[in-house]
Amino acid sequence: MIVIGLTGSVGMGKTTTADMFARAGAPVYDADAEVRRLYAPGGAAVGPIEAAFPGVTLGGGVNRALLGDRVLGDPEALQRLNAIVWPLMGAARAAFFARAKEGGARFVVLDVPLLLETGGERNVNFVVVVSAPAEVQRARVLARPGMSKAKLDALLAAQMPDEEKRARADFVVDTSQGLARAQTQVDEILNVLRSRREAEQ
DSSP, X not given: OEEEEEEOOTTSOHHHHXXXXXXXXXXXXXXXXXXXXXXXXXXXXXXXXHHHSTTOEETTEEXXXXXXXXXXXXXXXXXXXXXXXXXXXXXXXXXXXXHHHHTTOSEEEEEOTTTTTTTGGGGOSEEEEEEOOHHHHHHHHHTSTTOOHHHHHHHHHTSOOHHHHHHTOSEEEEXXXXXXXXXXXXXXXXXXXXXXXXXHO
């Protein structure tokens, strides 16, 4: 089973690209979706996060905006948060792999925003970086409700520059050319990986 690490900076179109891999038949582990489950009322991360960052929960769940205000720009706080969340995500990821293997999947995709920042590329066979020109990225993110230039700058400061991510990628999907072109790039990546796998067998 080939493990594809899918990553990209904020606003690059990574979620849309992950959906394209899923439509092509590759099971996708969505790290952001798992975080949302952990942060939801009753989620396993709610209690530990409230203990570490008092006042960031509302209605029984973690309020991501309040939490973001506490950790953005504070590496020590972000490290404490990761120490809570990452072990919980590891268990869910292991269960995902077990289901994919049982289902006979040829490929799986780990959709992880900070894959390269956290050294996660060591756990995948290939890295796919989703990218777009900086002006396209900024326009997309600033169009989101509640987003500001200051928040965007803080988010970008916490992420590896796009140029470096592209340099470390095995494949790059450029989402600035429209959905059809992005889907073609995804299909081409899977075809290349199928060919490599068949050549190795």
